[in-house]
Amino acid sequence: MCDRSFSDASRGLGIGVLPHIRDALEQARVAAEAEESHKALASTQKHVTRRDIQDKATFFGANISKHESSLLSRLADSETQIRELRAHIYDALQMQKKKHAYLRVTHLDPAVGLEIELNSKAPHLVSPPILDTEALVHTTSCLMIDQLRQKVIALRTQLREVVRWNEHLEQERDDLYKVISNLQASQK
Secondary structure (H helix, E strand, O other), X not given: OOOXXXXXXXXXXXXXXXXXXXXXXHHHHHHHHHHHHHHHHHHOHHHOOHHHHHHHHHHHHHHHHHHHHHHHHHHHHHHHHHHXXXXXHHHHHHHHHHHHHHHHHHOOOHHHHHHHHHHHHOOOOOOOXXXXXXXXXXXXXXXXXXXXXXXXXXXHHHHHHHHHHHHHHHHHHHHHHHHHHXXXXXXX
């Protein structure tokens, strides 16, 4: 399944970009912005003010919170997809059972009529059905659920990494505040 977001167009990616490509582009963009800000900070190290540091810290915090919220929304979307798939599979099974019951009662299906006729003449000669559709549907649904769970686990891991990175940036910001306050105190 492909998770597509309508917000892709607003970011200039176009509608219908696959999630792994969108994620890679997003990570590259965030890394480039971080590198640009580090270069800007290094070039203006001599004239750094407390306001500049606050502006950059809020910029990084906003980017990280946006990324974190997008990961949370994708996680919620995946969990919603799991619920929808379960409901769809359940409905399909119920519909299939109703159709089979109707065909058996009315004998409209020639295969069912032949099966009933063979069972009545020689029950030991009738072979079991080739495909057990209920087991096949169950296996398919389990596979889809497992795949979605793996996506959820991967998104949770990404979320933890982003939170750690956010904490690291906050620690760096606090350290910069301390350095600036020490410099200002030593200049007085």
